[in-house]
Amino acid sequence: MEKEALFYTKGKENRVQCELCPNNCSIGIGKVGICGVRKNVNGKLITLIYGEASSVAMDPIEKKPLYHFFPGSSILSVGTVGCSFKCGFCQNYHISQNPRYPTDYYAPEDIVSLAKRNGSVGIAYTYSEPLIWYEWVIDTCRLARKAGMKNVFVTNGYINQDPLKDLLEFSDAFNIDLKSFNEDFYKKIAGGKLKAVLETIEEISKRKEIVLEVTTLVIPGYNDSEEEMERLTDWLSGLGKDIPYHLSAYYPMYTFKAPPTQVSTLQRLKKIAEKRLHYVYLGNVSGDSSSYCANCNSVLVQRFGYSIKVKNYSNGKCTSCGHAVPIKG
Numbered sequence: 104m105e106k107e108a109l110f111y112t113k114g115k116e117n118r119v120q121c122e123l124c125p126n127n128c129s130i131g132i133g134k135v136g137i138c139g140v141r142k143n144v145n146g147k148l149i150t151l152i153y154g155e156a157s158s159v160a161m162d163p164i165e166k167k168p169l170y171h172f173f174p175g176s177s178i179l180s181v182g183t184v185g186c187s188f189k190c191g192f193c194q195n196y197h198i199s200q201n202p203r204y205p206t207d208y209y210a211p212e213d214i215v216s217l218a219k220r221n222g223s224v225g226i227a228y229t230y231s232e233p234l235i236w237y238e239w240v241i242d243t244c245r246l247a248r249k250a251g252m253k254n255v256f257v258t259n260g261y262i263n264q265d266p267l268k269d270l271l272e273f274s275d276a277f278n279i280d281l282k283s284f285n286e287d288f289y290k291k292i293a294g295g296k297l298k299a300v301l302e303t304i305e306e307i308s309k310r311k312e313i314v315l316e317v318t319t320l321v322i323p324g325y326n327d328s329e330e331e332m333e334r335l336t337d338w339l340s341g342l343g344k345d346i347p348y349h350l351s352a353y354y355p356m357y358t359f360k361a362p363p364t365q366v367s368t369l370q371r372l373k374k375i376a377e378k379r380l381h382y383v384y385l386g387n388v389s390g391d392s393s394s395y396c397a398n399c400n401s402v403l404v405q406r407f408g409y410s411i412k413v414k415n416y417s418n419g420k421c422t423s424c425g426h427a428v429p430i431k432g
């Protein structure tokens with residue numbers, strides 16, 4: 104469904120400037136922005152994807168990945184098409200880089216009632232880039248909140264500060280993809296700006312009521328140096344040592360031919376990250392990804408794949424030693 108977009112200004116000769124994400128596309132009549140889903144129609148900016156979902160499914164919340172938010176729960180997950188980035192390694196490129204991928208229309212109330220019927224903890228906006236789906240997402244977030252449900256985002260974090268602040272009023276948890284700590288990587292590979300993503304992470308980290316987790320997909324030869332991991336985790340730990348950090352294995356996808364990430368690489372980077380952060384997890388590989396108390400090392404949440412058991416954790420505390428634990432739900 105088409106709908107007039109939020110966050111844009113009108114310019115000369117019927118051009119429009121989209122101000123939703125830091126691409127700030129200036130769009131001529133009949134053209135779309137970089138994301139492929141926001142179009143200038145007769146001098147108005149129109150979102151082409153209001154309510155258009157490419158994927159709707161119940162997923163374990165750990166799959167997002169979110170490890171510190173309602174562990175062991177399931178969440179209704181929805182995604183659209185298009186993206187503000189152009190990453191050649193995108194693991195969901197069939198929807199993110201193809202705005203014409205088939206979609207089905209869901210009104211916000213359809214998704215909220217589907218979530219309720221399935222006993223979902225809330226709604227996860229995920230799969231492709233949810234921030235470019237802003238108008239439908241914020242309408243759905245409002246309804247979900249009224250229905251007592253949570254709103255969760257899995258995103259590249261590429262959004263301008265004004266729309267971000269409005270969205271945060273209805274947000275409960277984020278997993279932000281921090282692709283690299285190198286401005287050049289963002290510019291050449293994603294087609295974006297690292298600084299803008301860092302600003303999003305900083306802003307969310309100030310909201311103590313929102314769970315913030317961060318993920319890096321580790322790509323051999325691109326973002327797997329120890330020096331970069333030191334700089335990244337130095338910065339992230341400055342915002343909070345309790346921010347959960349996920350290091351995920353990459354597999355060759357789309358246009359990228361680099362070999363898959365070795366488990367030994369992930370383990371080496373995990374050791375560096377753990378010098379600064381209390382909760383570091385490996386993703387896209389088999390093995391233990393349990394949460395341990397940062398004080399007494401008791402198992403808080405045991406994880407083997409998607410088999411989850413909450414152990415020594417209750418009401419924000421480790422039940423073994425009483426240490427405050429940054430897990431919600």
Ligand code: SF4
Nearest residue numbers: 121124127128136138
């Ligand atoms: S949301 Fe899309 S159209 Fe708007 S600035 Fe970002 S890439 Fe451009």
